[in-house]
Structure formats: structure tokens, C-alpha cells
Amino acid sequence: MSAGGEGVLDLAVVGAGPAGLAAAAAAGERGLVTAVFDESPVAGGRLLGQLHPVPGGWWVGRAEAARLVAAVEDRPTVSLRLGAGVYAAAREEGGFRLHASVSPTPVRARSLLVATGATELPVPLPGWNLPGVITAGAAQTLANVWGVEVGRRSFVVGLSPLAFAVALELSAAGVPPAAIAPPAPGPALAHLGPPAAQWREALRLARLGPVWARPGAALLASPALRRALLPRLPRSGLPLLGSRLRLNVAVEAVVGRESAEGVRLRRLDGDGRPVGPAWHEAADAVLLAGGLRPVPDLLRALGARMATVEELGGEVPVVDPDGATTVPGLYAAGNALGVEGAAVAMAQGRRAALAVAARLGRADGRAQAEARAAVERARADAPFAFHAGVAEGHRRIAALWQEGGGGDGRAV
Amino acid sequence: MASRVVVVGGGVIGAACTYFLTAAGAEVTLVEAQVVGGGTSSRCDGNVLAIDKSPGFDSQLGLRSQKLLAELAHVLGDFEYRSPGSYLVCDNDDEVEPAHTWTEALRESGLPVEFLEREEVHRRLPDLAADVPAGLYCASDATLNPLLYVQGLVAWARERGASVRDRSPVAALDASDGRVRGVVLASGEHLAADATVVAAGIATPALVAPLGIELPIRPRKGHLIVSARGRRFGDAKVMEFGYLMSKFGLERRVPPDVERYGVALVYEPTRAGNFLLGSSREFVGEDTESDPEVVRTIARRALRFYPGMRAATVVRTYAGLRPWTPDHLPVVSAAEGVPGLFVAAGHEGDGISLAAVTGEIVRDLVLGRETALDVAPLRLGRFGLGAA
Amino acid sequence: MSRIVHPPSYPAAARPPRGRTVRFWFDDRAYEGVEGEPLAAALWAAGVRDLGRTEATGAPRGLYCAIGHCFECRVRVGDRPDRRACLEPVREGLRAYRQAPPPPLASGDRGAPA
Numbered sequence: 065m066s067a068g069g070e071g072v073l074d075l076a077v078v079g080a081g082p083a084g085l086a087a088a089a090a091a092g093e094r095g096l097v098t099a100v101f102d103e104s105p106v107a108g109g110r111l112l113g114q115l116h117p118v119p120g121g122w123w124v125g126r127a128e129a130a131r132l133v134a135a136v137e138d139r140p141t142v143s144l145r146l147g148a149g150v151y152a153a154a155r156e157e158g159g160f161r162l163h164a165s166v167s168p169t170p171v172r173a174r175s176l177l178v179a180t181g182a183t184e185l186p187v188p189l190p191g192w193n194l195p196g197v198i199t200a201g202a203a204q205t206l207a208n209v210w211g212v213e214v215g216r217r218s219f220v221v222g223l224s225p226l227a228f229a230v231a232l233e234l235s236a237a238g239v240p241p242a243a244i245a246p247p248a249p250g251p252a253l254a255h256l257g258p259p260a261a262q263w264r265e266a267l268r269l270a271r272l273g274p275v276w277a278r279p280g281a282a283l284l285a286s287p288a289l290r291r292a293l294l295p296r297l298p299r300s301g302l303p304l305l306g307s308r309l310r311l312n313v314a315v316e317a318v319v320g321r322e323s324a325e326g327v328r329l330r331r332l333d334g335d336g337r338p339v340g341p342a343w344h345e346a347a348d349a350v351l352l353a354g355g356l357r358p359v360p361d362l363l364r365a366l367g368a369r370m371a372t373v374e375e376l377g378g379e380v381p382v383v384d385p386d387g388a389t390t391v392p393g394l395y396a397a398g399n400a401l402g403v404e405g406a407a408v409a410m411a412q413g414r415r416a417a418l419a420v421a422a423r424l425g426r427a428d429g430r431a432q433a434e435a436r437a438a439v440e441r442a443r444a445d446a447p448f449a450f451h452a453g454v455a456e457g458h459r460r461i462a463a464l465w466q467e468g469g470g471g472d473g474r475a476v
Numbered sequence: 477m478a479s480r481v482v483v484v485g486g487g488v489i490g491a492a493c494t495y496f497l498t499a500a501g502a503e504v505t506l507v508e509a510q511v512v513g514g515g516t517s518s519r520c521d522g523n524v525l526a527i528d529k530s531p532g533f534d535s536q537l538g539l540r541s542q543k544l545l546a547e548l549a550h551v552l553g554d555f556e557y558r559s560p561g562s563y564l565v566c567d568n569d570d571e572v573e574p575a576h577t578w579t580e581a582l583r584e585s586g587l588p589v590e591f592l593e594r595e596e597v598h599r600r601l602p603d604l605a606a607d608v609p610a611g612l613y614c615a616s617d618a619t620l621n622p623l624l625y626v627q628g629l630v631a632w633a634r635e636r637g638a639s640v641r642d643r644s645p646v647a648a649l650d651a652s653d654g655r656v657r658g659v660v661l662a663s664g665e666h667l668a669a670d671a672t673v674v675a676a677g678i679a680t681p682a683l684v685a686p687l688g689i690e691l692p693i694r695p696r697k698g699h700l701i702v703s704a705r706g707r708r709f710g711d712a713k714v715m716e717f718g719y720l721m722s723k724f725g726l727e728r729r730v731p732p733d734v735e736r737y738g739v740a741l742v743y744e745p746t747r748a749g750n751f752l753l754g755s756s757r758e759f760v761g762e763d764t765e766s767d768p769e770v771v772r773t774i775a776r777r778a779l780r781f782y783p784g785m786r787a788a789t790v791v792r793t794y795a796g797l798r799p800w801t802p803d804h805l806p807v808v809s810a811a812e813g814v815p816g817l818f819v820a821a822g823h824e825g826d827g828i829s830l831a832a833v834t835g836e837i838v839r840d841l842v843l844g845r846e847t848a849l850d851v852a853p854l855r856l857g858r859f860g861l862g863a864a
Numbered sequence: 865m866s867r868i869v870h871p872p873s874y875p876a877a878a879r880p881p882r883g884r885t886v887r888f889w890f891d892d893r894a895y896e897g898v899e900g901e902p903l904a905a906a907l908w909a910a911g912v913r914d915l916g917r918t919e920a921t922g923a924p925r926g927l928y929c930a931i932g933h934c935f936e937c938r939v940r941v942g943d944r945p946d947r948r949a950c951l952e953p954v955r956e957g958l959r960a961y962r963q964a965p966p967p968p969l970a971s972g973d974r975g976a977p978a
Contacts, residue, residue, distance in 0.1 A: 115875065122875040126878055152766070184929065193936075210905040210909075211870075236874055
């Protein structure tokens with residue numbers, strides 16, 4: 065039996081990334097009639113462009129995605145609707161009504177899982193809208209998913225974890241970026257924090273970095289040492305991941321007439337303030353790495369209670385231990401719950417699917433408890449956290465859930 | 477001696493009242509619950525029409541407002557005011573005779589309206605579907621950007637001493653001994669006034685009800701589609717003649733969903749280079765969520781008249797709540813029996829068009845001057861539900 | 865720009881699958897791409913990064929987010945405007961075009977055209 069357009073689905077999933085696909089596979093295992101929607105013609109979400117070294121080899125997102133898609137396609141009650149963007153959703157008696165770009169009629173579902181992921185924070189430097197300026201995530205997509213060389217001399221602007229992840233991936237592919245440097249402070253960049261705050265963020269990754277990184281991190285952590293030593297470091301930066309990490313310069317602007325041709329730089333003093341005259345360096349691609357924030361839109365539109373939690377990356381839904389929101393039948397999983405990683409996203413997807421199945425009497429308390437524990441394990445095993453204090457962020461959400469009288473979360 | 481006036485409601489009506497009163501020397505405080513121009517006035521198209529006004533009073537009101545607006549366009553900063561005229565187009569042969577009648581009636585009122593035979597309407601509007609049998613054109617009709625208009629009125633008044641209290645909801649009118657002496661804000665603060673003008677659109681009935689006034693203003697929801705900038709389909713405003721039938725509750729020959737949602741084509745190109753598409757009419761309480769079913773009906777109706785619009789891109793949609801009255805005329809009036817209280821609300825879909833003349837009338841009523849028009853048709857008391 | 869030639873150390877499972885080469889047109893010039901890859905990727909590989917002009921100022925614009933969020937990469941595909949080149953799969957014979965700013969409003973308006 066396939067999930068046709070006529071009947072009411074048990075579960076509609078918005079987003080065919082790791083969370084959405086894992087949820088659909090788990091739902092399919094329990095025979096729930098499920099459909100997954102994604103506006104991309106390709107399934108896998110951000111998994112497709114991710115890879116990182118693990119002891120003994122590589123973790124390859126593309127392979128994980130293929131595994132998940134196969135698991136989904138294996139389930140007769142699950143359908144994958146690609147190239148179908150969900151542009152509107154509303155609550156109705158007994159569930160939800162979704163409007164998707166390829167369906168002439170609305171899709172109806174008893175439960176809805178929003179797994180729409182995250183979006184990148186802007187780095188609005190002068191010249192940032194020239195062709196050739198893309199986000200770090202876009203570089204990851206071009207290079208890792210489609211095998212396209214981003215530039216002969218690409219410049220990463222920003223010190224978020226995504227900056228380093230992309231540098232590592234491009235380096236593995238033999239096309240490392242020429243440099244990684246912070247953006248200069250400016251009125252449109254206040255949300256990124258000043259360079260000193262960005263340095264601190266970058267430090268969290270130091271333990272994953274090369275040999276000089278840990279003492280380097282200690283140096284940056286002390287304002288006095290920073291002021292004394294940072295200006296003495298070479299302007300051309302230190303070798304990292306095949307690129308050059310240039311902490312004591314800042315990018316003020318992208319320059320070019322019809323497309324990106326270079327960047328304008330200034331020195332930073334030990335307190336992260338631009339000093340001295342500016343100069344230009346050539347760059348044929350500029351990769352903006354401002355960081356990630358969850359995408360709240362569909363959840364907000366459906367009336368879920370939301371909260372802004374910095375440790376989770378921004379605005380997230382207030383949820384119960386299964387990821388159920390304050391709207392009965394509406395769940396969230398993946399980066400939409402808080403920016404973490406693919407492993408956590410997959411575990412959250414499964415957890416939500418099991419909660420939906422339990423509501424329909426197709427899963428027991430033991431399976432649900434296991435699914436919740438799996439999320440905690442995935443979080444504990446993650447090589448690093450995208451934002452510091454993620455666990456604290458989730459505790460804050462749990463407290464908000466309790467305060468709001470969410471109670472056991474299953475009350476309608 | 478300057479009159480102290482409190483105007484409740486920072487939409488287009490309240491903004492116009494503030495402008496005219498300030499220009500006449502009154503000391504005005506404009507009180508707005510949220511953001512100036514952010515209520516129903518933020519969900520409007522920019523129509524300033526005479527072509528859709530019933531001959532007689534309705535039309536006189538509209539014309540006077542158009543005249544005042546043309547003057548405001550010189551006084552305020554740029555609010556994208558332009559007057560390319562507007563068209564009404566007929567859907568089928570049944571509408572041709574009524575369209576003739578309408579044209580004659582408007583011409584008798586002195587409007588520059590022409591009836592357009594089939595060939596002429598297609599010459600002027602080449603993108604129109606081939607089977608449209610006739611239309612009419614009114615040369616004096618205008619359009620503007622509602623947000624800039626409201627902001628312009630308020631900014632002008634502010635520069636000349638008016639005070640604006642936004643994010644300040646009014647809890648109640650301050651009434652004692654049968655007179656209104658100002659307002660009480662939700663914060664508890666009292667604002668005293670010699671005259672209080674309630675221009676709060678759909679929120680007006682709740683504010684005046686404690687005084688025993690039953691104001692029959694109901695929210696009538698309307699949707700708009702905003703297109704991306706790209707191909708346009710003519711630079712003048714076009715509506716279907718059926719728009720008038722819908723407004724006045726007359727019969728049209730249309731598909732069931734068009735009837736159900738009160739849909740009638742309104743095409744409005746903007747100076748920004750895109751166009752707005754409307755319109756719909758429903759009584760569904762105070763919900764302003766965009767209903768995809770209604771939006772699709774509006775889009776399908778637009779395609780009936782502009783088949784080439786099939787490829788146009790919708791950027792977003794929004795819905796607003798028109799303050800409807802049973803006779804489709806606003807209430808612009810002193811509250812009979814309640815000294816100190818004035819009401820300026822109930823403009824339904826004509827708020828943008830009639831704000832200017834409303835502001836002028838309110839000024840005259842508050843300052844005790846003779847009004848330019850006979851305003852009996854706009855009296856609060858006409859519903860027979862005035863204060864005890 | 866061009867296609868990445870991966871070093872032998874790059875994990876095989878991460879290499880993009882080799883697909884069929886197809887021919888497509890952008891502003892009436894012929895290009896080659898891999899069937900199914902996004903139009904924006906095929907054009908970037910061919911050295912084409914400006915995908916249109918912004919309607920507001922006429923300045924050149926190109927790919928930015930590559931995930932369908934920003935709409936900077938909008939192009940006309942066939943007779944359909946505003947298609948996101950980062951999501952539109954390349955196929956044999958596809959014809960796409962840069963979009964130009966619309967002409968200003970005709971006279972009869974008081975203000976200067978946008």
C-alpha cells in the first residue's frame with residue numbers, strides 16, 4: 065500500500081535531511097503511512113556535503129544519506145516527494161493540512177514532523193552581494209556534493225565551526241581555501257560578535273586542531289598575552305588544514321566590479337580592533353561563514369510555542385522529551401530543534417517517529433525510552449558541539465516545557 | 477485657543493485626522509495600540525478610486541477626497557502617488573448593459589468616465605483575455621503607497637507639534653457625567669482631551685460599547701497577492717466590473733468558489749515594478765492568516781482575465797480586516813448625546829481613498845466649523861443604535 | 865572554474881557520482897553539465913557566476929546560499945521565471961536565461977519611475 069494523495073497520512077515529514085529521513089524510516093518500520101517532502105530534487109539534505117576523518121578512515125555523509133534513502137524506499141507505506149516545497153500549513157480537525165508545490169490539493173496528515181534544518185547567518189560586508197561571494201555551506205555543496213571547484217584562491221570569512229569544517233573538506237579534496245580570517249566589525253555585523261568573541265568561539269575547536277592549536281588557544285584566552293603576542297604573529301597567518309588561519313587580520317569588504325576579485329583587509333590589534341591602513345589581496349571566491357541558526361518558520365506559523373535560546377543557535381520550539389511541540393501532533397527534529405550534528409538529528413528523527421507511532425498504539429514505552437536515550441548518546445559521542453552549552457540549552461527548553469504546564473507533554 | 481484632541485488609532489484614518497487637526501492649530505495626541513500604520517492599513521492596496529463609487533453622495537465624498545489627496549501629494553514627502561486612471565472590465569455579456577448604465581450615471585456626476593467597446597478595451601489593455609466584451613475607464617483615478625502615505629501624514633503632523641504615542645493600547649474611553657474627557661491607556665495613564673476621535677477601525681465598536689453605543693462595524697477579511705518584479709500586464713489599475721456587484725451584494729454569474737469567497741479581480745501595478753492582485757471578501761471573525769484556498773481562487777480569477785499571468789511569481793500573500801458597515805458608508809460623526817466623542821471608522825475597502833476627506837470632516841466637526849459636504853449620511857445615529 | 869580532481873586519499877564514497885554529460889543553454893550559449901546537477905553548479909564549473917541582474921539597481925547577482933533559501937540565483941527556465949538555479953536540475957536541452965529588471969512604469973505617474 066503506498067501513501068497516495070487522497071487519504072490522510074499518519075505522518076507528514078517536512079525535510080528530507082538526516083532527521084526527516086531517519087524519522088520516515090522508523091515510521092515505515094511500524095507501518096505508518098508517511099510522506100516526506102523536500103523542495104530539493106535530491107534527498108539527503110546537508111548530509112550530502114559532509115565528511116570528516118574518524119579513527120581508521122572517514123565518516124561520509126553521502127553514504128549515510130544513501131543508507132537512509134534506501135531504508136525509506138524499502139518501506140511500502142512511505143513515499144518520498146522531492147522537488148515539493150511545503151509553502152503553507154494549517155491545523156485542522158484531527159491534524160494538519162499542508163500545501164506543497166507539486167500537489168494540486170492539500171495533503172492531510174494526523175501528525176506533522178518539521179525537520180527543516182538550519183540556515184546560515186549573514187555576513188553583510190560591503191561587496192557581499194557580488195557574484196562569487198557565497199556562504200560556507202554553499203561552498204560545501206558546490207565542492208563536496210557536485211565536485212565543482214569553488215575558486216583558485218578562495219577566502220573564508222568567519223571563524224564559525226562551519227568555516228573550519230569546510231576548510232577541512234576542501235583541503236581533503238585537494239582545493240584548500242587560501243585563508244580563513246574574521247570579518248571586521250561593522251554595524252551590520254553586530255550579531256556575529258566582535259573579533260575577540262569570534263576568537264573564543266574558534267578556540268573551542270582547538271583540541272581538534274594541529275599541535276600548535278592548544279597552546280595557541282591558551283594564548284588567545286588571556287587578554288594580556290593576546291595584546292602582547294598576537295600582533296607579532298605573521299600577517300599571513302598560521303598553517304591550518306592546508307589553508308592559513310589569519311587571526312590578526314580582518315576582512316572589511318569584498319572588492320570587484322562585476323564579481324568578486326579580492327578582499328580588503330586590515331590588521332587587528334590584540335583586542336580585536338582594526339588598526340592601520342587597509343590593503344587588498346586577490347580572491348576569486350569569498351566564502352562567508354557566519355554560523356547557523358535553526359529555521360523556525362513552519363513551527364511558528366502553526367502556533368507552536370517558541371523560545372530564543374542562544375546555546376541552540378536561535379529560535380527553537382519548546383518541546384517535550386520526544387520533540388513534541390505545544391501544538392498536539394506537531395513535532396520537530398534535527399537542526400530545527402537546535403544546531404547540532406547529523407548523528408543527533410537522526411536520533412531525534414527516530415525519537416519523534418516513535419512518539420507518533422506510540423500515539424497510534426504502534427510503539428511501546430520501551431522503544432520510546434530507547435529512542436530518547438539514543439539522542440543523549442549521540443550528543444555525548446559528538447566530536448564537538450556546534451554551539452557551546454548545547455546541553456544547557458536543552459535543559460532550558462525542558463524547564464520551559466515544564467513551566468508552561470506541558471507536563472507529560474501528551475495532554476491535548 | 478488650541479483644542480486638545482486625542483485621536484485613537486494610528487491607521488490611515490487616524491493619521492489623516494491628526495494631519496488635518498494639526499494643520500488647523502489643534503493640539504493633537506495620536507494614540508496607537510501597536511505600530512503606526514501597522515494594522516489594517518498595512519494590508520491594503522493603494523486604490524484611490526471614483527470609478528467604483530455610487531453616484532450621489534458616495535461619489536461626491538470620493539471626489540472630494542481625491543482632490544484633497546492631489547494637494548497632499550504636494551505637501552507631504554513622496555508617497556508614490558500617481559494618477560494613471562483605472563479600468564473596469566466586464567466578464568460576460570450580462571455585465572455590458574449594467575456597465576453602460578454605470579458609465580452614464582458616473583458621467584452625470586461629473587466624472588471623466590468613458591465606456592469602452594470590445595475593440596477599444598483590447599486596444600488599451602492588450603494582455604486581457606480575448607473574450608472580455610467591454611469595459612470602462614476613469615481618467616482621474618489614482619494610486620499610492622499606503623505605508624508611505626500614513627507615515628507621511630503622521631510625520632508632517634509630528635513636525636508641527638502633534639505627539640504620537642505608539643505601542644499604547646487604550647483600555648477605555650474616559651467618560652464621566654455623560655461626557656468623554658479623554659482616554660485611559662492600558663498602562664493606567666490618563667490622557668485628557670476636549671475632543672476624542674475614535675478612528676480604530678474594527679476595534680472601534682468595543683471602545684464605544686461601554687457608553688451604550690452599538691456600532692455595527694464588522695471585520696470583513698480580504699486577501700492580497702504580491703507578485704515578484706518581472707513582467708507586468710499593463711501600467712494602469714484594472715478591476716472587474718463584478719467588483720461592484722460584490723460590494724453591493726448584486727448577482728454575478730461566476731464559479732462557486734469565486735462567489736463563496738467574494739472574489740473579484742483587482743490588478744494594481746506598483747511603482748516598485750511589481751503588482752498586487754486581489755480581492756476577496758469574507759466574514760470569518762478576526763483571523764488574518766492567509767488562506768491558501770482563497771489565494772488560489774484569486775489567482776485563478778486573475779488568470780481568467782490575464783491568461784499570460786500563468787508564469788508570474790507570487791512572492792507573498794497577506795490578509796487584512798476591512799471595517800464593514802451595513803450601508804457601506806463610514807461613520808464620520810460626533811457621537812450624538814455624548815459630548816467630547818467623535819467616531820471616524822467603518823470605511824470598509826475605501827479607507828485609503830476616503831482618509832483625506834474624513835480627516836477634513838473630522839477637523840470641521842471637532843472645531844465646530846461648517847463641513848464642505850452635507851455629512852448627514854455619515855451620522856452615527858443613522859443606525860438607530862445611538863447612546864441611550 | 866572547473867571540476868575538482870580528487871587526490872587518491874579522498875574517500876571513494878564521497879566522490880560525486882559520474883553522471884551523463886548533457887548539453888544545456890544559458891542566454892542562448894551552449895554549455896555542458898552533468899545530468900541532474902543544479903544549473904548553478906554546472907554554470908559555476910563553466911566559469912559563469914553572474915546569473916542575472918537585480919531588479920532594484922541592475923547590479924549583477926549570482927549564487928549565494930545554494931540551498932534554496934535566498935532566491936539570489938533566480939533565472940528563467942523555458943517560460944517559467946524565478947526558478948532557483950541552485951535547485952533546478954540540468955537536463956539535455958534545458959534553456960535558461962538571465963532575468964532583466966522590468967521596464968519602468970509608463971508615463972502618467974507623478975513620481976520618477978523606480
